[in-house]
Amino acid sequence: MAMLTDEMMSSDSNAPEDGDEAIVLLADEVTTCAQTCLACADACLSEEDVSELAQCIRLSTDCADVCEALGRLLPRLIEPNKDVIRGMIELCAMACDRCAEECERHAERHMHCSLCAEACRRCAEQCRSARQSFI
Amino acid sequence: MAMLTDEMMSSDSNAPEDGDEAIVLLADEVTTCAQTCLACADACLSEEDVSELAQCIRLSTDCADVCEALGRLLPRLIEPNKDVIRGMIELCAMACDRCAEECERHAERHMHCSLCAEACRRCAEQCRSARQSFI
Amino acid sequence: MAMLTDEMMSSDSNAPEDGDEAIVLLADEVTTCAQTCLACADACLSEEDVSELAQCIRLSTDCADVCEALGRLLPRLIEPNKDVIRGMIELCAMACDRCAEECERHAERHMHCSLCAEACRRCAEQCRSARQSFI
Amino acid sequence: MAMLTDEMMSSDSNAPEDGDEAIVLLADEVTTCAQTCLACADACLSEEDVSELAQCIRLSTDCADVCEALGRLLPRLIEPNKDVIRGMIELCAMACDRCAEECERHAERHMHCSLCAEACRRCAEQCRSARQSFI
Numbered sequence: 001m002a003m004l005t006d007e008m009m010s011s012d013s014n015a016p017e018d019g020d021e022a023i024v025l026l027a028d029e030v031t032t033c034a035q036t037c038l039a040c041a042d043a044c045l046s047e048e049d050v051s052e053l054a055q056c057i058r059l060s061t062d063c064a065d066v067c068e069a070l071g072r073l074l075p076r077l078i079e080p081n082k083d084v085i086r087g088m089i090e091l092c093a094m095a096c097d098r099c100a101e102e103c104e105r106h107a108e109r110h111m112h113c114s115l116c117a118e119a120c121r122r123c124a125e126q127c128r129s130a131r132q133s134f135i
Numbered sequence: 136m137a138m139l140t141d142e143m144m145s146s147d148s149n150a151p152e153d154g155d156e157a158i159v160l161l162a163d164e165v166t167t168c169a170q171t172c173l174a175c176a177d178a179c180l181s182e183e184d185v186s187e188l189a190q191c192i193r194l195s196t197d198c199a200d201v202c203e204a205l206g207r208l209l210p211r212l213i214e215p216n217k218d219v220i221r222g223m224i225e226l227c228a229m230a231c232d233r234c235a236e237e238c239e240r241h242a243e244r245h246m247h248c249s250l251c252a253e254a255c256r257r258c259a260e261q262c263r264s265a266r267q268s269f270i
Numbered sequence: 271m272a273m274l275t276d277e278m279m280s281s282d283s284n285a286p287e288d289g290d291e292a293i294v295l296l297a298d299e300v301t302t303c304a305q306t307c308l309a310c311a312d313a314c315l316s317e318e319d320v321s322e323l324a325q326c327i328r329l330s331t332d333c334a335d336v337c338e339a340l341g342r343l344l345p346r347l348i349e350p351n352k353d354v355i356r357g358m359i360e361l362c363a364m365a366c367d368r369c370a371e372e373c374e375r376h377a378e379r380h381m382h383c384s385l386c387a388e389a390c391r392r393c394a395e396q397c398r399s400a401r402q403s404f405i
Numbered sequence: 406m407a408m409l410t411d412e413m414m415s416s417d418s419n420a421p422e423d424g425d426e427a428i429v430l431l432a433d434e435v436t437t438c439a440q441t442c443l444a445c446a447d448a449c450l451s452e453e454d455v456s457e458l459a460q461c462i463r464l465s466t467d468c469a470d471v472c473e474a475l476g477r478l479l480p481r482l483i484e485p486n487k488d489v490i491r492g493m494i495e496l497c498a499m500a501c502d503r504c505a506e507e508c509e510r511h512a513e514r515h516m517h518c519s520l521c522a523e524a525c526r527r528c529a530e531q532c533r534s535a536r537q538s539f540i
Contacts, residue, residue: 081230336493360492
């Protein structure tokens with residue numbers, strides 16, 4: 001959400017002050033991760049060894065779905081539903097880690113898996129940084 | 136997903152046998168609950184006491200987002216990502232309970248809040264029934 | 271959304287009167303179609319001829335995404351954004367037809383493709399029935 | 406999706422060459438716009454004049470839903486479903502314009518409406534730039 005939502009948060013006196021930066025960064029990571037996962041799943045479908053990539057496609061799609069759900073909850077910051085957001089952040093880190101583990105197995109052969117694993121690891125790390133803003 | 140996915144599961148020898156019915160019922164409940172929450176939020180926006188319904192609108196929208204994310208994960212049953220699905224089911228039950236609690240506060244004045252609370256309670260209950268299929 | 275939203279619409283004097291039934295039926299069809307498409311894509315990934323099913327998986331996933339987006343717009347009926355909903359209904363019919371055409375090519379070999387094509391054709395037909403409610 | 410998907414596209418010989426930059430920019434704009442719309446809707450709910458902002462909240466939520474649906478279709482670039490993507494791009498421009506028009510009416514009083522209108526206008530413009538990549 002970058003600049004615009006960043007400004008929006010600053011312009012809103014009710015928004016949480018602590019952890020704002022971690023939340024804004026997470027909102028960026030989840031959307032980057034979701035789109036990278038969807039692009040990786042699509043690229044996998046054109047590979048000759050697609051049957052070996054079936055689980056990679058499934059975990060990437062799951063990861064994209066969880067990232068997007070978190071990306072919808074995060075901008076509602078005025079009276080945040082803290083338990084639900086924190087639960088979704090933890091789930092997102094788990095889905096990212098699962099996808100990264102599988103993508104890393106194919107990373108030497110497929111650049112898209114290497115890039116997807118990298119996006120997932122960054123997103124999982126940012127989930128862990130932002131989690132404390134919702135305690 | 137009702138009949139079609141029900142048949143699809145039966146036609147697929149790899150799909151999980153135990154708990155199929157609980158999963159099919161949950162897939163129906165999450166979509167009903169999501170659409171009921173979105174309709175309730177929309178109806179709240181036209182009420183005279185909308186400012187008192189702000190939190191109801193937020194929790195309904197959160198609940199719809201979590202229900203829909205679960206509704207995307209559930210149909211991928213061949214090699215289910217069990218930890219992630221189970222986590223999402225638990226989160227969905229929590230989001231439904233939060234929304235139901237708030238809607239129940241307005242249920243006497245607004246029929247849509249009463250119906251939404253009912254849908255959320257049913258969905259949360261079905262989450263708890265289906266959860267054991269992913270252990 | 272079935273019974274609950276149906277009741278909700280009836281309890282709301284502002285909701286559109288004409289075409290209510292067509293809209294309620296469409297809200298059901300899009301969610302059934304979305305979940306059937308996701309289940310078909312998942313089942314395709316386990317087939318031996320998965321490389322021949324790549325386009326089927328892509329079109330099913332696209333179709334699910336369009337159906338779900340329409341499923342989010344439909345419950346906001348009080349002051350409907352008619353041009354946008356009508357455009358999404360037309361797009362949904364197109365995505366369903368594309369997916370059905372591809373699934374029908376594999377319907378003899380794979381029961382899930384046959385069921386998915388059927389769900390898509392029903393959804394496309396319901397899109398055409400409900401479209402006139404938003405003119 | 407920025408850098409990662411940008412690299413992914415470059416690493417993939419099957420991806421469309423023309424218009425890549427417009428598509429990557431659009432993928433960024435739709436996610437920024439979706440999150441800005443969701444944040445604006447949430448901020449509107451806390452304003453004293455929330456009853457006058459009801460339509461703003463509805464159009465922002467519709468806009469976010471259409472932007473997100475487009476954000477799911479765009480990363481599937483290997484064998485793009487051109488008619489469906491082009492239709493969704495046109496619909497997204499329309500939803501953004503509708504939301505911007507409404508937000509602009511409240512832009513003097515509410516900074517979040519001003520920022521949301523700006524995000525919507527930028528996204529609609531990028532829709533028009535990227536549209537030709539799918540003809």
